[in-house]
Amino acid sequence: MIGRKNGRVSPLLLVLLALGIFFVTYNLLIMIISNRTGGGDSLDTSFSRSDPITQMPEDFKTTGNGKLLFHVALTATDAPYSKWQCRIMYYWYKKVKEMPESEMGGFTRVLHSGNPDNLMDEIPTFVVDPLPEGLDRGYIVLNRPWAFVQWLEKATIEEEYILMAEPDHVFVNPLPNLARGGYPAAFPFFYIKPAEHANVIRKFYPEDMGPVTNVDPIGNSPVIIKKSTLEKIAPTWMNVSLSMKDDPETDKAFGWVLEMYAYAVASALHGVQHTLRKDFMLQPPWDLEVGKKFIIHYTYGCDYSLKGELTYGKIGEWRFDKRSYLRGPPPRNLSLPPPGVPESVVTLVTRVNEATANIPGWDNVNQDKER
Numbered sequence: 220m221i222g223r224k225n226g227r228v229s230p231l232l233l234v235l236l237a238l239g240i241f242f243v244t245y246n247l248l249i250m251i252i253s254n255r256t257g258g259g260d261s262l263d264t265s266f267s268r269s270d271p272i273t274q275m276p277e278d279f280k281t282t283g284n285g286k287l288l289f290h291v292a293l294t295a296t297d298a299p300y301s302k303w304q305c306r307i308m309y310y311w312y313k314k315v316k317e318m319p320e321s322e323m324g325g326f327t328r329v330l331h332s333g334n335p336d337n338l339m340d341e342i343p344t345f346v347v348d349p350l351p352e353g354l355d356r357g358y359i360v361l362n363r364p365w366a367f368v369q370w371l372e373k374a375t376i377e378e379e380y381i382l383m384a385e386p387d388h389v390f391v392n393p394l395p396n397l398a399r400g401g402y403p404a405a406f407p408f409f410y411i412k413p414a415e416h417a418n419v420i421r422k423f424y425p426e427d428m429g430p431v432t433n434v435d436p437i438g439n440s441p442v443i444i445k446k447s448t449l450e451k452i453a454p455t456w457m458n459v460s461l462s463m464k465d466d467p468e469t470d471k472a473f474g475w476v477l478e479m480y481a482y483a484v485a486s487a488l489h490g491v492q493h494t495l496r497k498d499f500m501l502q503p504p505w506d507l508e509v510g511k512k513f514i515i516h517y518t519y520g521c522d523y524s525l526k527g528e529l530t531y532g533k534i535g536e537w538r539f540d541k542r543s544y545l546r547g548p549p550p551r552n553l554s555l556p557p558p559g560v561p562e563s564v565v566t567l568v569t570r571v572n573e574a575t576a577n578i579p580g581w582d583n584v585n586q587d588k589e590r
Contacts, residue, residue, distance in 0.1 A: 286322045287380065287396040288322055288378045288380070288396070289322060289323065289324055289378050289379075289398075290325045290326070290376050290380070290446075291324070291325070291326045292384065293383070293385055293386055293388070294330075295328050295329065295330055295331070295386055296331065296359065296362075300541075300544065301386055302338060303544065303547070303548035304541065305342060306338070306578055306581075307389065307571060308386055309326065310577065310578055311389050311390045315392070315393050324378040325376075325377065326343050327343050327344065327370070327374070328342045329367065329370045330345065331347050331349050331366040333346065333347070333348045334346065348369065349362050349365075354461070355464075360475075360477075361478060364439075364456040364478065367456075368453045368457055371446070371450050371453055378446070379445060380443055380444065380445055381443070382441060383440045383441065384441055384514075385441075385516070388440075388514045388515070388516055389571070391509050391513065392512065394514070397443050397494070398443045398445065398494070399494055401448075402492065403444035403445070403491065404442065404443045404444075404493060404494045404496050405437040405494070405495060406437065406442075406495075406496060406497070407436045407437060407495040407497060408437060409436075411479055411483065413434035413436065414432060417431045419469050419473070423481075423488075433487045435483050435495070437479070437482070437486075438476070438478070438479030438482055438483070439456070439482035441500055442493065448489075452485050452486055452489050455485040455488055455489065456482050456486075459484050459488075463477050463480065463481050464477060498510075498513065500512060500515070500516050501515055501563055502515075502516045502517075503515065503517060503564045503567055504521045504522075504523075504531065504561065504563070504564055505519065506563050507561035507562065508561070509562055509563055515567050515570070517567055520542065521535075521538060521540065521564045521567070522534055522537075522538045522540070523538070523556060523564075524536050524537075525557045526559065527556070527557050527559020527560045537554065539564070539568055548575070551572070551581060551582075552572055552576070553568055
């Protein structure tokens with residue numbers, strides 16, 4: 220019989236108690252690790268590939284070299300403004316793709332003009348139809364979800380994951396697959412604030428679906444997501460976008476980021492929440508350093524005095540703004556920023572210059588070839 224002997228605890232009982240405590244502690248640690256990898260209810264948004272505790276989810280399928288590849292897809296038009304950005308983006312995709320830490324797979328420019336253009340031989344392209352005339356009401360971005368719906372239905376995509384990117388993205392560091400288990404990875408935008416627009420959001424995300432905080436502060440790009448998940452979200456994203464545009468209050472509230480809100484709402488309607496990665500992207504001139512971030516998004520104009528002082532909202536003595544080149548590409552060998560301008564802006568212009576110097580026929584980007 221195990222118990223006290225002569226008023227003392229049996230040594231065998233002490234051994235069994237010690238073993239019991241060990242197994243309880245071990246199981247608790249396994250539960251914590253499981254939750255951190257996306258198996259639990261909580262999201263770990265600070266995941267690091269060098270974290271010695273976090274483990275790779277078991278359902279991850281990797282290639283023979285241990286990488287989980289994702290397909291890079293960006294929607295585009297055949298306008299000169301879109302073309303030159305796509306050429307620079309594709310140039311840096313090819314360079315970064317070959318770096319050791321990259322998990323980039325194939326690449327597709329999803330061209331929603333309905334017709335081939337003169338970049339078909341330069342950039343892997345899949346042509347889809349635009350929305351019926353007038354349906355976008357002059358808001359051309361509404362073609363993006365419709366383009367993804369068509370591409371996902373008709374194209375053969377080998378990779379299990381997809382990165383939704385944009386023409387004005389420049390890769391600056393090798394990009395790994397940031398998605399974890401069932402959670403896509405997305406960049407949080409400071410101006411996407413679902414909670415501040417709860418009354419509008421509720422028109423499309425009813426209360427019985429859950430709190431407004433289920434709607435992530437994101438757009439569709441950049442996002443790394445399972446192809447199967449995107450196939451479910453994309454039709455809803457398209458329908459929500461059109462419904463939002465048809466509602467005057469929503470159209471006024473969301474303006475040029477309406478389609479971004481539509482993606483966030485569509486994801487929430489399908490119960491999909493994203494891991495938010497601030498290191499996914501940087502946006503000059505507000506983000507000053509590149510560091511270990513992966514993508515430069517040059518959507519904002521960069522205006523500076525010759526003393527290196529930011530003059531945002533006022534045309535600077537030195538400037539780089541993509542909108543300066545609506546009708547044609549920027550020239551080769553742009554002047555570098557003056558001393559004192561942040562690293563992020565210097566890196567952007569340096570990378571633009573390298574791309575334009577090495578892309579054949581750069582100045583002929585707008586001259587369509589007969590096909």
